[in-house]
Amino acid sequence: MKRYRFPKGMRPSKLDERKKFYEEEFELYKVEKWFSQRSVGNVRSLDNTVFAVIIGRHSDIYLPEYEGIKNKAVIIDEHRGLEDIRDYILQYLPEGVYYDRNIYEDIKTCEKCGKGYIDCWECEGFLGQELAFDIDPENVRCPYHGDIKEKMRKGQGLSFCMIEFKIVRKLTLKLHDLLKSEFSDIKIVFSGRGFHIHIFDKKAIKMSRDERVEIAKQYSDYAIDEWVTNGEMRLIRLPFSLNGLVSRICLPIDVNDVIEFDPRKQAIPSFLL
Numbered sequence: 364m365k366r367y368r369f370p371k372g373m374r375p376s377k378l379d380e381r382k383k384f385y386e387e388e389f390e391l392y393k394v395e396k397w398f399s400q401r402s403v404g405n406v407r408s409l410d411n412t413v414f415a416v417i418i419g420r421h422s423d424i425y426l427p428e429y430e431g432i433k434n435k436a437v438i439i440d441e442h443r444g445l446e447d448i449r450d451y452i453l454q455y456l457p458e459g460v461y462y463d464r465n466i467y468e469d470i471k472t473c474e475k476c477g478k479g480y481i482d483c484w485e486c487e488g489f490l491g492q493e494l495a496f497d498i499d500p501e502n503v504r505c506p507y508h509g510d511i512k513e514k515m516r517k518g519q520g521l522s523f524c525m526i527e528f529k530i531v532r533k534l535t536l537k538l539h540d541l542l543k544s545e546f547s548d549i550k551i552v553f554s555g556r557g558f559h560i561h562i563f564d565k566k567a568i569k570m571s572r573d574e575r576v577e578i579a580k581q582y583s584d585y586a587i588d589e590w591v592t593n594g595e596m597r598l599i600r601l602p603f604s605l606n607g608l609v610s611r612i613c614l615p616i617d618v619n620d621v622i623e624f625d626p627r628k629q630a631i632p633s634f635l636l
């Protein structure tokens with residue numbers, strides 16, 4: 364198994380822990396509420412949302428029958444809502460659960476378009492994409508662990524320490540402050556390692572590819588993964604799901620609580636308590 368270094372108490376979740384979490388602790392009504400924020404017009408966003416799971420790419424912990432697909436993003440586009448999604452999750456017991464930030468009027472159109480949801484920007488019924496910023500600790504330079512290149516060279520690209528986390532926490536708040544002047548419907552989510560900023564303003568959802576490339580460049584100093592903001596990477600971790608690499612709950616947090624947020628003490632699933 365690959366070895367990553369994380370702040371104290373954080374470690375990959377085992378299969379039985381993933382199972383316990385999704386059976387007992389995964390709060391579907393909160394997920395439902397999350398999706399109600401990104402409605403465009405009369406479209407029921409959740410029904411037309413594509414989900415995905417990654418089974419064991421980074422943790423190397425997976426059910427043996429899924430060995431052949433353990434590194435892939437397994438797309439879930441045929442579902443009748445969150446109960447179905449939970450059934451899929453319990454079937455695969457993945458290390459991570461994601462959703463597609465693309466918003467479709469009817470995903471059935473794009474099930475058949477042949478573009479595999481990747482290049483659907485011109486498709487009929489494509490309504491836009493939630494704008495997001497992924498602020499990750501591996502993107503900041505650490506006096507002990509070096510920069511991203513050094514971490515990648517050691518095969519430790521997903522490792523992080525509290526020095527890096529604290530830098531990322533500050534950057535998240537600074538970025539949020541800047542975005543506030545442009546947008547009003549902004550949410551911050553603890554991702555398990557860093558933070559995500561989601562923007563639900565209609566004008567953000569309607570942004571073109573070119574505008575996204577611009578805004579990603581504009582904020583590139585904030586330790587963001589540019590390919591998330593520019594729209595190339597459309598999957599993002601599902602809030603309230605388990606980040607199985609570090610055993611933390613992916614959790615929306617109030618902007619006022621960000622500065623004190625400590626991943627060693629918060630967002631802990633009950634199997635670690």
Ligand SMILES: [Zn+2]
Nearest residue numbers: 473476483486
């Ligand atoms: Zn399409």
Ligand SMILES: [Zn+2]
Nearest residue numbers: 505508524527
């Ligand atoms: Zn470090």
